[in-house]
Amino acid sequence: MNRSRTALILGATGGAGYEIAEALHRRGWQIRALSRRPDYGRTLLPYADWLKGDAMIAGDVTDAAINADLIVHAVNPPGYRNWRGLALPMLDNTIAAAKATGARIMFPGTVYNYGPDAFPLLKETDPQNPRTRKGKIRVEMEDRLQQSAGQGVRVLIVRAGDFFGPHSTGNSWLSAGIVKPGKPVKSVTLPGRNGVGHAWAYLPDYGEAVARLVGKDAELSSFESFHFAGHWFGDGQEFANEIRRAAGAPDAPVRGFPWVLVQAFSPFVRLFRELAEMKYLWDVPVQLDNRKLVQCLGEEPHTPIRAALLVTLEAMGCLPDAALGEGKFNLRDC
Incomplete structure (x- = not known):
């Protein structure tokens, strides 16, 4: 009898890590998670083997990776603090653990790696010439992964646009800047310019795609x-309309994002500084070419947008209680 495969998830309480763990678990994988707060993690993923440790400590990561077939590196520095001082050392620890155990590394990629020379349709082979500080760090991270592949480590990168989903974190644009969590939708704020397209990744679909790719190791x-x-969505207004329909608020006003205010206070507020740095991704269309993924899997997992937004908005507390009680929002109608 073949032993169950084991995946070590770093960042299992985050959106991507959680959904990848769920998708792998459905396929019979044993899930192991490393966290400084394992008791909190057990409430989210009770089937996982939670280990107390820190991704910043090389020994903790290597010990947690013993006998693992896969290490999912979905951990990010909290908030926007000290990316270079935290993100790179954590990745180095994962690479060292993979070298010691023979596990493949799975790394969620972002569009931050690219500059305007690669837009509007991003392919895996396009040059990565970022124009932001965080983008340069992400490129350096992927460079280290590619170098490790030349040293015997196996690496899988799956890149996506802006995440949203029922377990996305506060760093999600949907919850941080577009609608207000914890209350019914009264208005929708759009970061992008009218007529500019944007790519969104529903986290359960993304986790499913990763699990299918891992299955073809x-x-x-x-x-x-x-x-x-x-x-x-070729126009951000289309996404806003879908949010309004899913929220049962078709007449909610759609407002522009206060970029002028964000840029004015960016020298003094770290969050505003990070947001301002990413504004260029909302000024031009940025789409991902998935032909390689479809060729490998046959299809890309894809939940209809209305169903995806319903689940997400419900988890965010943004659907009116009366409508939920009446069964007005039924996934079977999507």
């Missing part, structure tokens, strides 16, 4: 990169 090379297209 024997067919993958030592370093593989795939792009996940997700939900593409």
Whole structure:
């Protein structure tokens, strides 16, 4: 009898880590998670083997990875603090653990790596010339992963646009800037300009795609990169309309994001500084070419946008109680 495969998830309480763990668990994988707060993690993923430790401590990561077949590196520095001082050392610890155990590394990629020369349709082979500080760090992280692949480590990168979903964190644009969590939708704020397209990735679909790719490990090379297209809207107004319909608020006003205010206070507020740095991703269309992924899997997992937003908005506390009680929002109607 073949032993169950084991995946170590770093960042299992985050949106991507959680959904990847769920998708792998459905396929019979044993899930192991490393956290400084394992008691909190057990409430989210009770089936996982939770280990107390810190991704910043190399020994903790290597010990947690013993006998693991896969290490999902979905951990990020909290908030926007000290990315270079935290993100790079954590990744180095994961690479060292993979070298010691033979596990493949799975790394969620972002569009931050690219500059305007690669827009509007991003392919896996496009040059990465970022124009932001965080983008440069992300490129350096992927460079280290590629170098490790030349040293015997197997790497899988799956890149996507902006995440949203029922377990997304406060860093999600949907919850941090577009609608207000914890109350019914009264208005929708759009960060992008009218007529500019944007790519969104529904986290359960993304986790499912990762799990399917991992299942084809024997067919993958030592370093593989795939792009996940997700939900593409050629105009941000289309996304706003879908939010309003899903929230049962078709007449809610759609407002522009206060970029002028964000930029004015960016020298003094770290969050505003980070948001202002990413504004260029909302000024031009940024879409991901998923032809390689579809060729590998046959299709990309894709939940209809209305169903995806219903689940997400309900988890955020943004659907009116009366409507939920009446059964007005039924996924079968989507």
